[in-house]
């Protein structure tokens with residue numbers, strides 16, 4: 001979002017429609033459109049009470065150092081037209097030592113420019129390494145790819161995060177509109193559950209992602225209609241029988257899978 005000037009008004013309308021419908025979390029990153037997504041979010045939020053919103057942005061691996069992170073953060077804040085982030089995520093692991101990144105995230109938290117920090121695209125070994133570092137267990141979230149057709153996290157990451165009370169932010173929760181051939185939207189079980197509840201297939205996919213405690217879904221949409229529908233998915237509760245049916249149609253892996261990333 002934010003890449004196409006001719007779509008700007010539509011995208012701003014979609015973000016505001018989400019907030020009007022009750023969404024409170026916005027996830028963006030300095031990487032997205034080289035800052036253009038943050039700028040779009042900043043414009044969309046201009047007339048909105050900042051306190052209502054939980055604003056997340058992310059620092060690129062090459063900027064996650066003592067020398068560069070503060071500069072990146074200030075640029076994000078400027079584009080977002082705010083003086084603080086609720087959550088600043090280390091977007092994915094790069095060459096900067098993890099201990100240095102964590103120390104800098106903690107230092108920036110002390111300045112008040114970020115209320116909390118977390119990580120993204122961390123696998124089980126990364127999380128365990130993080131927890132061994134001074135202050136590493138102060139991370140408040142891990143953001144990984146997770147949807148009904150990509151359940152690698154169910155094997156080790158999610159059980160570990162539950163045990164350590166570290167929430168998961170699930171990205172690509174509807175598999176980018178089923179763009180990767182997982183056949184989620186044509187699956188008979190998914191279709192039948194959607195018909196039963198008089199909701200869309202995408203709402204079923206979102207309800208499945210958030211049915212576990214401490215799992216947040218961050219679907220992306222540039223459409224007001226889709227946004228309103230996606231927020232309403234929070235009110236859809238799948239029954240134990242429906243969850244079992246979905247589990248049978250898309251089983252969790254029984255062995256360790258490589259971390260799915262985008």
Ligand SMILES: NC(=O)c1ccc[n+]([C@@H]2O[C@H](COP(=O)([O-])OP(=O)(O)OC[C@H]3O[C@@H](n4cnc5c(N)ncnc54)[C@H](OP(=O)(O)O)[C@@H]3O)[C@@H](O)[C@H]2O)c1
Nearest residue numbers: 027120171172173174175176177202218219220221222226
């Ligand atoms: N941490 C990371 O490394 C990372 C990586 C990737 C993404 N993310 C975050 O996760 C967010 C979502 O991930 P994503 O964009 O990859 O995938 P996604 O949310 O699974 O899918 C987005 C796609 O689904 C479509 N869509 C959304 N709602 C729909 C609905 N109700 N009905 C039909 N189509 C619908 C959207 O098109 P329309 O615009 O037409 O609705 C868009 O093409 C991103 O915006 C980003 O903030 C994080």
